[in-house]
Amino acid sequence: MPLQEILEKYPKTGDHLIEVLLEYQNTKMNHYLTEEELKQIAKYLNVTESRVSSVVSFYTFFSLEPKGQHVIQICHDVPCYVNDQPSLVKTIKNLLSIDVGQTTEDKLFTLEYTSCLGACDKAPAMRIGEKTFTDLTPNKVKAIISEYRGKRHA
Amino acid sequence: MNMINIKINNNDYQVKPGLTILEAAQEHGIKIPTLCHYPDLKINSDCRICSIEVKGKKNLLTACSTPVVEGMEIKTHSTKVLNARKTITELILTNHETNCTQCARNMNCELQSLSNQLGIDENRFEYRLVSQPKDTFNPSITRNPDLCIKCGRCIDVCKDVQDLTVLENFGRSHEVLVVPKYGKYLSDEDCTLCGQCSSVCPVAAITENDETEKVWTALNDESKHVIVQVAPSVRVSMGEEFGAEAGQAWTGQIVTALRYLGFDQVFDTDFTADLTILEEGNELLHRVHNGGTLPMMTSCCPGWVNFMEIEYPEMLDHLSTSKSPQQMFGAIAKTYYAQLKGLDPKDIYVVSVMPCTAKKYEAKREEMQSNEGIFDVDVVLTARELGKMVRQMGIDFLTLEEQEFDNPFGITTGAAAIFGATGGVMEAALRTVYEVVNEKPLEDLNFKSVRGMEGIKEAEVELKGLGKVKVAVAHTLKNARKVVEQMKAGESPYAFIEIMACPGGCIGGGGQPYNTTNAKREKRIEATYNVDEAMILRKSHENPYVHKLYEDFLVKPLGEKSHQYLHTHYKARN
Ligand code: SF4
Ligand code: SF4
Ligand code: SF4
Ligand code: FES
Numbered sequence: 003m004p005l006q007e008i009l010e011k012y013p014k015t016g017d018h019l020i021e022v023l024l025e026y027q028n029t030k031m032n033h034y035l036t037e038e039e040l041k042q043i044a045k046y047l048n049v050t051e052s053r054v055s056s057v058v059s060f061y062t063f064f065s066l067e068p069k070g071q072h073v074i075q076i077c078h079d080v081p082c083y084v085n086d087q088p089s090l091v092k093t094i095k096n097l098l099s100i101d102v103g104q105t106t107e108d109k110l111f112t113l114e115y116t117s118c119l120g121a122c123d124k125a126p127a128m129r130i131g132e133k134t135f136t137d138l139t140p141n142k143v144k145a146i147i148s149e150y151r152g153k154r155h156a
Numbered sequence: 157m158n159m160i161n162i163k164i165n166n167n168d169y170q171v172k173p174g175l176t177i178l179e180a181a182q183e184h185g186i187k188i189p190t191l192c193h194y195p196d197l198k199i200n201s202d203c204r205i206c207s208i209e210v211k212g213k214k215n216l217l218t219a220c221s222t223p224v225v226e227g228m229e230i231k232t233h234s235t236k237v238l239n240a241r242k243t244i245t246e247l248i249l250t251n252h253e254t255n256c257t258q259c260a261r262n263m264n265c266e267l268q269s270l271s272n273q274l275g276i277d278e279n280r281f282e283y284r285l286v287s288q289p290k291d292t293f294n295p296s297i298t299r300n301p302d303l304c305i306k307c308g309r310c311i312d313v314c315k316d317v318q319d320l321t322v323l324e325n326f327g328r329s330h331e332v333l334v335v336p337k338y339g340k341y342l343s344d345e346d347c348t349l350c351g352q353c354s355s356v357c358p359v360a361a362i363t364e365n366d367e368t369e370k371v372w373t374a375l376n377d378e379s380k381h382v383i384v385q386v387a388p389s390v391r392v393s394m395g396e397e398f399g400a401e402a403g404q405a406w407t408g409q410i411v412t413a414l415r416y417l418g419f420d421q422v423f424d425t426d427f428t429a430d431l432t433i434l435e436e437g438n439e440l441l442h443r444v445h446n447g448g449t450l451p452m453m454t455s456c457c458p459g460w461v462n463f464m465e466i467e468y469p470e471m472l473d474h475l476s477t478s479k480s481p482q483q484m485f486g487a488i489a490k491t492y493y494a495q496l497k498g499l500d501p502k503d504i505y506v507v508s509v510m511p512c513t514a515k516k517y518e519a520k521r522e523e524m525q526s527n528e529g530i531f532d533v534d535v536v537l538t539a540r541e542l543g544k545m546v547r548q549m550g551i552d553f554l555t556l557e558e559q560e561f562d563n564p565f566g567i568t569t570g571a572a573a574i575f576g577a578t579g580g581v582m583e584a585a586l587r588t589v590y591e592v593v594n595e596k597p598l599e600d601l602n603f604k605s606v607r608g609m610e611g612i613k614e615a616e617v618e619l620k621g622l623g624k625v626k627v628a629v630a631h632t633l634k635n636a637r638k639v640v641e642q643m644k645a646g647e648s649p650y651a652f653i654e655i656m657a658c659p660g661g662c663i664g665g666g667g668q669p670y671n672t673t674n675a676k677r678e679k680r681i682e683a684t685y686n687v688d689e690a691m692i693l694r695k696s697h698e699n700p701y702v703h704k705l706y707e708d709f710l711v712k713p714l715g716e717k718s719h720q721y722l723h724t725h726y727k728a729r730n
Binding site for chain 1: 322
């Protein structure tokens with residue numbers, strides 16, 4: 003959906019800044035926001051651009067740089083960590099040849115840490131897009147990733 | 157008033173209600189350290205360095221934000237408190253490029269003194285600074301994010317005093333930066349270069365561009381005739397650079413110090429302030445009589461001119477075309493004075509001592525060249541930079557004898573002396589315009605209604621043929637915006653408006669000695685009017701040397717030469 007259409011669903015106040023940013027970023031294939039877009043958003047909601055800059059940089063779920071089509075978020079909190087999360091991270095890093103925080107050259111995957119996903123009883127956990135995966139093992143992770151490789155949208 | 161009884165460190169005190177613990181302690185000579193807190197700015201209580209213990213409270217409280225309450229028992233320096241302060245300071249230092257001996261704020265840094273006060277001689281935490289690019293792309297101010305301790309003072313002064321939002325937090329937790337949006341540079345932004353941020357920064361993370369080296373080089377260059385001009389507002393603050401109380405004038409000591417530094421001639425910007433009044437006063441009358449754009453607005457403050465060029469480019473016609481006293485001085489120095497002395501303009505080196513960082517930018521505007529390829533003013537030093545040079549020379553400033561400025565730019569008036577305070581340019585202009593138009597002397601020279609720290613002030617004068625004319629004065633860009641918005645709405649009742657970007661005017665400028673507060677601004681203002689009162693001549697049009705300058709060179713105000721050298725134009729930006 004074009005930005006202007008999203009904006010028009012909201013009243014012109016800063017109260018909805020985060021919602022607008024989230025909704026719009028989700029419509030973008032590479033999950034990121036450009037300065038031009040943020041300028042338009044600031045103007046519509048009547049907040050300063052530096053306020054928008056500060057909000058976007060504060061929350062890890064916003065990005066100012068293009069990300070992979072699929073963003074893999076691995077839980078980095080204690081329950082997952084003690085349940086072998088490091089070997090999942092290692093598996094993904096090897097599989098995709100990227101470090102945490104990086105994007106694959108084909109712009110298909112980005113690997114990130116996240117804080118608790120609320121699945122501590124089924125640790126370790128990770129999320130790709132809207133979907134959360136639990137009770138993970140290195141093999142399960144490999145399978146999930148190859149499934150996503152097939153899901154490249156046109 | 158019912159006083160409140162409290163105990164601080166087991167001693168009983170009676171204090172006024174409504175004070176914070178910090179203020180109450182201060183009144184009784186007990187110093188609680190602060191970092192994020194700065195007088196006159198809003199209280200954020202982010203840094204927690206002012207932590208204190210209050211009996212009955214499990215956690216430490218912040219003294220800067222906690223009001224005193226009857227019966228409170230406070231410990232300002234208990235072991236628990238000192239340990240907390242130490243931990244906080246050590247954590248700040250893990251993220252700070254600590255290199256005190258090679259730093260602009262060495263011996264004048266709040267972080268350094270804090271660390272010293274707490275006796276920190278090692279750091280228990282691991283160093284984790286991620287170096288960021290320096291911002292060195294404008295003529296006025298340098299930012300070094302590696303020194304920033306994220307106290308937020310610069311954000312607040314820019315937002316709450318100047319009504320601009322140039323600086324903001326970017327990122328989170330220990331990786332947060334205080335930068336223009338998206339980590340850009342000041343030169344990309346709507347920054348007026350007023351320097352208020354540099355004046356409240358506790359460390360050397362925002363400073364004026366240091367140009368003292370250039371001045372030393374010129375002073376040691378035999379082929380250069382090096383002259384200096386001193387702004388009106390610097391004489392009422394300079395002693396503070398060396399630890400004196402605010403509220404005195406140091407004119408004579410400044411002149412002596414500048415001679416010791418080796419300047420060939422020491423001149424007074426007040427002289428060209430008088431000249432500005434003649435040009436600007438006549439410009440106002442010309443606009444009134446010829447249907448020119450009104451209200452006319454002063455243009456001697458480059459922070460304000462920058463603001464107009466960036467924020468209200470459609471209204472630039474309101475700005476007086478008269479150059480500022482600094483630039484009039486430069487222009488006269490490299491034309492009239494060069495002829496007088498038989499010197500080639502390129503061999504004259506003009507240094508200004510200003511209260512201001514924006515003046516550095518103003519001097520580098522390309523229009524400011526009376527001779528092609530030669531800037532009228534070569535280097536602008538802030539009051540702080542002059543302080544640095546005086547220290548480098550080993551001069552004991554406060555005990556210097558008082559000497560007089562050189563002529564022909566040394567005889568000045570009280571009208572020029574008050575240019576440095578908010579309302580001063582207006583008052584000076586009124587003294588002259590009144591007498592020129594009404595052709596009779598003013599009974600009371602003192603336009604008290606335009607003096608002082610109130611944000612927007614008004615006055616009215618009776619002018620022959622024009623009736624009652626209303627004028628206004630505003631300081632800080634926040635107040636300036638209000639006045640401009642009123643004009644934009646077509647509701648401005650004024651003929652003439654004076655604006656200065658800094659609180660209190662130039663006496664509170666971004667290049668003045670550190671620790672400038674509104675209380676000190678009031679004192680500097682008082683000292684300014686004392687200088688005025690003590691002058692024999694108090695009206696710009698009575699300055700005999702200004703008359704001589706017109707006779708010998710300029711011919712008449714707004715004449716051909718004036719247009720060539722003393723007037724300028726502005727350009728829309730963005
Ligand atoms: S120089 Fe003035 S306008 Fe620019 S960032 Fe600092 S306070 Fe804001
Ligand atoms: S630049 Fe200076 S004033 Fe601004 S946050 Fe950093 S340390 Fe504080
Ligand atoms: S008020 Fe004075 S010190 Fe402040 S920006 Fe303007 S000219 Fe400079
Ligand atoms: S000075 Fe009180 S919290 Fe920073």
